[in-house]
Amino acid sequence: MRKVAIIGGGWTGCAAAVALSLRGASVTLFETARTLGGRARVVEINGLQLDNGQHILLGAYSETLRMMRAVGIDPDDVLLRLPLQMRYPNATGMDFTTPRVPAPLHLLVGLLRASGLKTEDKLALVRFSSAARWMGWQLHTDCSVAELLERFNQTDLLIRLMWRPLCIAALNTPPERASAKVFLNVLRDSLGANRASASDMLLPRVNLSALFPQRAASFIEQHDGQVRLGTNVGRIHRDANGWQLDIAGSTTSEKFDAVIVATQPAHAATLLDGFAETAWSTALGHEPITTCYLQYESSLALGQPFYALLDDAAEGNWGQFVFDRGQLDSTNAGLLSVVVSASTEAIELGHDPLAESIAKQLATVFRNPALLRPTWVKVISEKRATFSCTPALLRPSNDTGCEGLVIAGDYTAGDYPATLESAVRSALQAVDCLMR
Secondary structure (H helix, E strand, O other), X not given: OOEEEEEOOEHHHHHHHHHHHHOOOEEEEEEOOOOOEOOOXXXXXXXXXXXXXXXXXXXXXXXXXXHHHHOOOOHHHHEEEEOOEEEOHHHOOOEEEXXXXXXXXXXXXXXXXXXXXXXXXXXXXXXXXXXXXXXXXXXOOOOEXXXXXXXXXXXHHHHHHHHHHHHHHHHOOXXXXXXXXXXXXXXXOOOOOOOHHHXXXXXXXXXXHXXXXXXXXXXXXXXXXXXXXXXXXXXXXXXXXXXXXXXOOOOOEEEEOEEEEOOOHHXXXXXXXXXXXXXXXHHOOEEEEEEEEEEOOOOOOOOOOEEXXXXXXXHOEOOOEEEEHHHOOHHHOOEEEEEEEOOHHHHOOOXXXXXXXXXXXXXXXXXXXXXXXXXXXXXXXXXXXEEOOOOOOOOOOOEEEEOOEEEOXXXXXXXXXXXXXXXXXXXXXXXXXXXX
């Protein structure tokens, strides 16, 4: 049985550990923090178990759902499944929802029923979708999403109400500098999939650590592996018998047959120094994601679990999506979470002014003055939440060129942007690389 070390207990490391355990390897998972999940984990806020950022799973999450089932989680128990929709409160934008009919008919029916769009907008969307299918959802030369939309004559209203929000939600990068190739990959496996359910939106009903990492830890230990929290791996080195890890606070190295480095890019580059080319670590830019939690009276509820919001920096409207946490978990009654993706400009305001602006935005669009006065607020910013998904970006492969040493993470080469699905897929690719 191979003895494998996995450095990093985020979703990537947890998925890699589960996949290796299923193949009979003896796994040790090292995580510096005291909580598994990395940039998608549980935190405690005012006595509530919440997330360090609100997540929505937008279609094409096949491998993530498969790994959840592998550790004994029924996705239907922990995720609220909703059809693809882009609904704005009180006619502040479009109202578009796909019905439960076979693909691609669901998109056409949803478009015919949509309000807030003119005929020219609907025709532009059909034209874009048809052309993308004819192209096989591929581009020979990458460009920005904004350039792609201009090339296909998408209307300003459609870009503002649909394409821009989808781009920012999926890639966490504004359309002006987001990769059109990657955006088309996401659309291919969601809007363009053969099953209408592939475009569904999945909202977690439990905190992100409980959604997979905690059950993954139990699964690893049940398969004779170890999960070591609060443990920092300071250095990797190699000898004739395999790989050795220097653990902070220990005077002896620990030996393994193979190592998967599943940390953030900068830390991975440090660990890989001397073994692999790491120029990619400085080429990857980063984008922040900010979540603002606002607690109101428990009787307060929105008309549906989430809405899209029109963001406008000039008007101080920073929120892009708002979620009614009480409709996902009854213990969160009256709690709203507002997401600001690609939030560099927003967080420059400071947490208190940003929260005040978001509360004002909610009160305005929902026409409810009570939303101006939350009982408490909490702003959480992950400043390096994802890499900047820019055109023609060179992302590293899992294979370092050193036998028994691979990397994994949502930033490695793949079709998708930095999402939970991308993290899981990279983990599985890294495991396959080791097995070869």
